[in-house]
Amino acid sequence: MTQRSLFSLSCFCVLVVFLLTACTQEEKQDSLPILGFREVVNGDTVYHKIKDFEFVDQDSNRIVNATFKDKLYVTDFFFTSCPTICPKVKQQMLRIYDKFAEEDRLVLLSHSIDVRRDTVATLKRFAQKLEVDGKRWHFVTGEEDHIYDMADDYFVVAQKDPNAPGGFDHSGKIILVDPDRYVRSFADGTDPESVDRLLLDIQQLLDETAGQ
């Protein structure tokens, strides 16, 4: 065993280690999946895309899909007088809001499912009490059927139920949507650990879509 062969052996080892780490890094950067039903049309996979919507937010601004052009948004369904899970979900939405305070490419969208009581003025007061900026977090209302229709589109359960506390039955899901209107991740808004994972996914999607 000469010194030269020892040298080439160590070079080889370094190369192997380098390649291995390079591969694992590649794996980590895998992009987030597109969620929802998909179909194959003429050999191309067509993914579930969030459909057109039109709502009004707490500042009477018209909120449509184009409002979130080149942005990501997280969305949920709630109502201001909700006595059950909403406050917990709002606390988790606030975590997202605070964590990405410096990031203009992330916006929050909360749909009220109680169109009768949650007027624009009520939503405005609610946003003020939560101390959030209307440009970064939109609380919206609109036509009742349209709201429930959109909940379906985001795979969120929302329905009127006179037997449920507050008169509505709904899930506390928080949905992450990308700039191309695809659903990329979601969390259970009543479970802080589930939201921990969503925070990582948001960061990943922000990195993925940076410079687009």
Place this chain on the structure above:
Amino acid sequence: MTKCAWACVLFVIIFGYIACQENPYRQGKNLYTAYCATCHMEEGQGLKGLFPPIAGADYLEEHFEELPCIIRYGLEGEIVVNGRSYNQPMLAIKNINEIEIANIMNFINREWRNVDDFVSPEQVRQQLSKCQ
């Protein structure tokens, strides 16, 4: 024989340790989590301007006697807590009994008021009879 004695000593130590760790107001904590924490949050800190805190709240000190009525019948209208106004209705918990209310109050006492006062179900019953 000595082996048995040692096993007994060990058992007593472990048992004593577990018994000391036990939160004496476990039912109070569970009820708090089930009924109160959704709005007042786990640490009793409340949520911004929507729901008032319980921990460190002057309102709690001033209205402690009325707590059984507030827990069972809820609260409506504006209240001021630590100088800040809140106006979100608090729901009634109609099916809660005196023992459960006493457990919640004792949990709150221990957790956020640092007082040793013990609230008995009998006291809760008396206060409930005075609710308006």
